[in-house]
Amino acid sequence: MRKTPQALVVFAAGALGDLQTKGPVTHGRFRRLHLSEIVYTAGALPLNIRSEEANQLAAEVAIITGETKTDAVIQSLKERLDRLRLQQEARAVKQESRRDQLDRIALRCAARPILDQRRADEICGYDANGLPC
Numbered sequence: 001m002r003k004t005p006q007a008l009v010v011f012a013a014g015a016l017g018d019l020q021t022k023g024p025v026t027h028g029r030f031r032r033l034h035l036s037e038i039v040y041t042a043g044a045l046p047l048n049i050r051s052e053e054a055n056q057l058a059a060e061v062a063i064i065t066g067e068t069k070t071d072a073v074i075q076s077l078k079e080r081l082d083r084l085r086l087q088q089e090a091r092a093v094k095q096e097s098r099r100d101q102l103d104r105i106a107l108r109c110a111a112r113p114i115l116d117q118r119r120a121d122e123i124c125g126y127d128a129n130g131l132p133c
């Protein structure tokens with residue numbers, strides 16, 4: 001039987017925010033939490049990006065659109081996710097269409113009449129020992 005790994009969680013209980021646990025946690029105490037004890041709720045882990053470039057890009061988009069930086073980042077991520085999903089769908093359709101094309105080619109080849117009744121090695125010119133004739 002495989003055991004679920006445990007995480008050592010070090011925190012002040014009041015600093016949990018939206019992160020909740022199923023068991024009791026007291027202030028100033030540390031205890032080992034099993035991963036199954038941690039319950040994530042909406043907004044449990046805020047995104048904290050420490051990148052000057054990301055900050056500048058978000059600020060520029062926010063100024064142009066009149067949104068907050070947070071709204072600009074959310075909208076950008078939604079748009080990128082939409083594009084990625086469309087790319088995945090297009091790849092799946094393209095792969096399916098290739099399969100359909102190969103199936104059509106195989107059926108077309110199988111339907112062609114056999115014009116030469118000789119075996120393949122006879123057509124290539126090999127004798128019974130596999131040597132060229």
